[in-house]
């Protein structure tokens with residue numbers, strides 16, 4: 097890495113997950129990006145947020161990695177898609193941040209969640225950072241779409257006390273249209289976590305006209321219930337809070353006219369998960 101970039105001058109903390117942050121690592125050469133990916137000693141972090149109560153048990157410190165290989169139509173953080181929208185941060189610097197919050201997180205029965213973007217785009221860094229958190233006695237969660245789950249060895253899976261697994265759709269064609277990628281690798285990762293009895297919370301975004309068809313929800317519910325290691329399902333209502341980012345970034349936003357689901361639709365989806373034998377919220 098050529099020099100410690102803007103970490104000293106650009107604060108890592110975000111005001112909220114919806115703060116638009118771009119070009120934080122602008123000017124970092126491609127070779128340095130590749131080197132960071134290979135060693136994991138440096139990662140590209142979009143921001144840290146504190147006090148989250150929706151990214152795992154208790155109160156969480158969340159680090160958002162930069163870089164994602166998917167292009168979900170409803171993504172509320174499209175500014176995290178590019179690695180160079182993140183600040184290059186050393187493991188030592190990130191660990192220092194974790195150490196600051198260690199006691200508070202313990203008191204609030206919380207922990208550290210690594211999210212993104214897609215954290216496993218930088219799997220070497222992800223393993224090291226989650227390992228550092230664990231080394232400090234902090235509960236760890238990995239929020240992932242699972243697509244690159246095969247990059248982690250069985251031993252490396254253990255660095256996450258909990259996996260927050262995003263299941264975006266059930267029908268393979270719909271999944272492809274919604275995310276730009278195949279569903280197969282995510283399902284394979286889910287089965288592997290199940291075989292190793294790693295605790296999982298499933299996250300399912302309810303998008304009217306896309307994922308609210310009962311057959312779609314039932315497909316995800318049956319699959320998740322059959323795994324045997326899913327402790328909880330969070331049904332997340334689609335929202336428009338990230339819309340401005342698509343516009344600011346000059347991206348075509350196809351869900352401009354989609355309304356958030358009605359509370360009854362969210363309750364109905366939860367009920368489908370519950371009927372399958374899962375705890376859903």
Ligand code: SF4
Nearest residue numbers: 164166167168171213
């Ligand atoms: S996987 Fe997450 S970060 Fe990536 S495009 Fe989808 S919603 Fe956005």
